[in-house]
Amino acid sequence: xxxxxxxxxxxxxxxxxxxxxxxxxxxxxxxxxxxxxxxxxxxxxxxxxxxxxxxxxxxxxxxxxxxxxxxxxxxxxxxxxxxxxxxxxxxxxxxxxxxxxxxxxxx
Amino acid sequence: xxxxxxxxxxxxxxxxxxxxxxxxxxxxxxxxxxxxxxxxxxxxxxxxxxxxxxxxxxxxxxxxxxxxxxxxxxxxxxxxxxxxxxxxxxxxxxxxxxxxxxxxxxxxxxxxxxxxxxxxxx
Numbered sequence: 667x668x669x670x671x672x673x674x675x676x677x678x679x680x681x682x683x684x685x686x687x688x689x690x691x692x693x694x695x696x697x698x699x700x701x702x703x704x705x706x707x708x709x710x711x712x713x714x715x716x717x718x719x720x721x722x723x724x725x726x727x728x729x730x731x732x733x734x735x736x737x738x739x740x741x742x743x744x745x746x747x748x749x750x751x752x753x754x755x756x757x758x759x760x761x762x763x764x765x766x767x768x769x770x771x772x773x
Numbered sequence: 774x775x776x777x778x779x780x781x782x783x784x785x786x787x788x789x790x791x792x793x794x795x796x797x798x799x800x801x802x803x804x805x806x807x808x809x810x811x812x813x814x815x816x817x818x819x820x821x822x823x824x825x826x827x828x829x830x831x832x833x834x835x836x837x838x839x840x841x842x843x844x845x846x847x848x849x850x851x852x853x854x855x856x857x858x859x860x861x862x863x864x865x866x867x868x869x870x871x872x873x874x875x876x877x878x879x880x881x882x883x884x885x886x887x888x889x890x891x892x893x894x895x
Contacts (some may be wrong), residue, residue, distance in 0.1 A: 684884045685786055698878070698880065700880075700881055700882070702882070703893070708886035708887075709886065709887055709888055710818065710868075711879065711885070712873070712882060712883050713883045715873065715875060715883075716875075716881075721883070744805055753817065755818075755879020755880075755882070757878065757881065759834070760832055761820045761834050761835075762820045763820065764817055764820070765817075766817050767818075
């Protein structure tokens with residue numbers, strides 16, 4: 667099975683800061699990588715699919731990049747409503763696998 | 774508007790069984806693969822199972838293989854997860870998830886239900 671390693675596991679940043687989360691796959695997954703946002707008590711929400719494609723309706727301050735084994739998720743200007751846990755997920759091989767999550771908090 | 778509404782969760786004893794249902798609306802249910810993903814309390818997301826659009830193909834994570842059965846009734850727009858031989862480690866919120874059908878292969882989860890809590894405890 668493919669393992670997904672996310673870092674950091676948590677971070678604290680100020681409103682307006684640029685926030686970056688990384689995700690590393692244990693083997694080449696091409697661009698079969700998605701990013702989700704989960705707010706407390708809510709279901710996850712798809713933000714980015716295929717490494718860099720913004721899901722319809724998602725604000726443009728969210729972006730993703732990378733291919734192969736190394737991927738990056740960025741919030742260009744952190745907003746109070748972005749407080750959540752973010753997960754990467756690969757779907758190159760079964761089973762689809764999620765990273766451990768990154769909890770984003772406001773400083 | 775896409776809606777996925779899970780039901781059937783609750784408290785069950787170890788070794789017991791439970792059937793989860795997911796009622797889907799707002800899209801052509803029979804055209805999309807569907808999935809179950811779970812989340813133990815305070816933990817991350819874990820993939821459970823998938824079923825193809827016509828129900829002809831299924832997949833299970835190793836952790837539930839032989840104990841869980843996924844199925845669907847396209848005439849009722851409903852997805853199911855039959856769970857048996859339940860263990861304490863199966864305690865989690867179970868999410869019904871629609872596949873986006875965006876990519877060449879399943880695995881983009883574009884809509885999620887609100888989840889139903891399954892607690893396995895004596």
